[in-house]
Amino acid sequence: MTQHTRPADPTTPDSFITPVDRVFVRTHFGKHPELEASAWSLTIEGLVDRPLELDLPTLLALPQTHLTAVHECLGNPLHPDVPTRAVANLDWTGVPLSTVLDLAGPRPEARHVWLEGADTGNFADEHDISYLKDLPLEQARAEVLLAHRMNGEPLLPQHGFPVRAVAPRMFTTNSVKWLTRIVLAAERPDHLFTTRLYTRTHPGETEPRPAREIDVNSKLLTPRHVPAGTTELAGRTWSYTDVTTVDVAIDDGPWQRATLEPRGTHPTWQRFALTHHLTPGPHRIRSRATDSAGRVQPPAGARNEVHEIEITAS
The missing domain is CATH 3.90.420.10 (Oxidoreductase, molybdopterin-binding domain)
Incomplete structure (x- = not known):
């Protein structure tokens, strides 16, 4: 390996x-x-x-x-x-x-x-x-x-x-x-x-x-421990082409559209963020990106599957 x-x-x-x-x-x-x-x-x-x-x-x-x-x-x-x-x-x-x-x-x-x-x-x-x-x-x-x-x-x-x-x-x-x-x-x-x-x-x-062109992907970069209350859930997203939308889900809630920075003229990653009120305790956060070619991060089982992290608000 x-x-x-x-x-x-x-x-x-x-x-x-x-x-x-x-x-x-x-x-x-x-x-x-x-x-x-x-x-x-x-x-x-x-x-x-x-x-x-x-x-x-x-x-x-x-x-x-x-x-x-x-x-x-x-x-x-x-x-x-x-x-x-x-x-x-x-x-x-x-x-x-x-x-x-x-x-x-x-x-x-x-x-x-x-x-x-x-x-x-x-x-x-x-x-x-x-x-x-x-x-x-x-x-x-x-x-x-x-x-x-x-x-x-x-x-x-x-x-x-x-x-x-x-x-x-x-x-x-x-x-x-x-x-x-x-x-x-x-x-x-x-x-x-x-x-x-x-x-x-x-x-x-x-x-x-x-294996050449990169997939559409995202990565949540929110710290594992955050203050309870209004918190920014943020990360980076990237693809072979530009990413057009990123959705974030908290626990078992619905997907919510995050704010997404444009990519610009160079093939860079893009920052996304969603502001959300978190109650004290553990939370499951997921991110899902879509690019301009219409590709969407798939569910579990793929190398670029929907990203998921566990955080604790206190």
């Missing part, structure tokens, strides 16, 4: 930008690689006219951009339907992947971009494998950032130093850390982390798809 570099995830704070020390950490092989900036390089190869090898100063000299985006872990790839809600909202600085691809010159037959990290090891009974993901070329060209800073600071080793991919609006399995190799190819790679794990069969379908 997926291994962590620390025993538990930090609690998600109710702030627009998640502090770096509150961001969840995931690795597949038990530890992250220790890379030296002076020795790092990124190769771009495969179906390109001009294969490249870029060192860090060369990459940093290219035009830079900023992106603020929600960042969600799919969870254990062996159990992809188990809810985790490991999520953060982060500001990234880096070079658009399209800039590097233009320097390399993709050939007309290139259809897919393979992203490979420096981390290697054993996972799910396979040995000495690297971490590899792939995306359709046009999607990768339009969206992926080669990031070297998180929240204005250089990436920490556990978050992908010195450079990682950031694939906004996608599960973070697609945002390859410790990026060292990009391959343009006509076909998808047959690999543990591309075609055998991190796939999902959607309701009404028979063929699995790669």
Whole structure:
């Protein structure tokens, strides 16, 4: 199963930008690689006219951009339907992947971009494998950032130093850390982390798809102990597209429409809140989001099921 570099995830704070020390950490092989900036390089190869090898100063000299985006872990790839809600909202600085691809010159037959990290090891009974993901070329060209800073600071080793991919609006399995190799190819790679794990069969379908676009989801962030009386019940919600409504239910009461902040121009999460009078004692709080594509958080049994917490008012 997926291994962590620390025993538990930090609690998600109710702030627009998640502090770096509150961001969840995931690795597949038990530890992250220790890379030296002076020795790092990124190769771009495969179906390109001009294969490249870029060192860090060369990459940093290219035009830079900023992106603020929600960042969600799919969870254990062996159990992809188990809810985790490991999520953060982060500001990234880096070079658009399209800039590097233009320097390399993709050939007309290139259809897919393979992203490979420096981390290697054993996972799910396979040995000495690297971490590899792939995306359709046009999607990768339009969206992926080669990031070297998180929240204005250089990436920490556990978050992908010195450079990682950031694939906004996608599960973070697609945002390859410790990026060292990009391959343009006509076909998808047959690999543990591309075609055998991190796939999902959607309701009404028979063929699995790669786990890419994030689901509509929400997470209540109200403290477990609150004052009795008029209280704000708040949280964060996110989706591949913008969330249009969030409903909150208290105990066995009806769903009530929460106030929802707009998403804006970047693919970020959105804050929702409902003010409600709570009597002293325990309460069950639930949240349910709907996005502009008409997707609604499902009931129990799905990885993005309606979120539920228990709080006590006193």
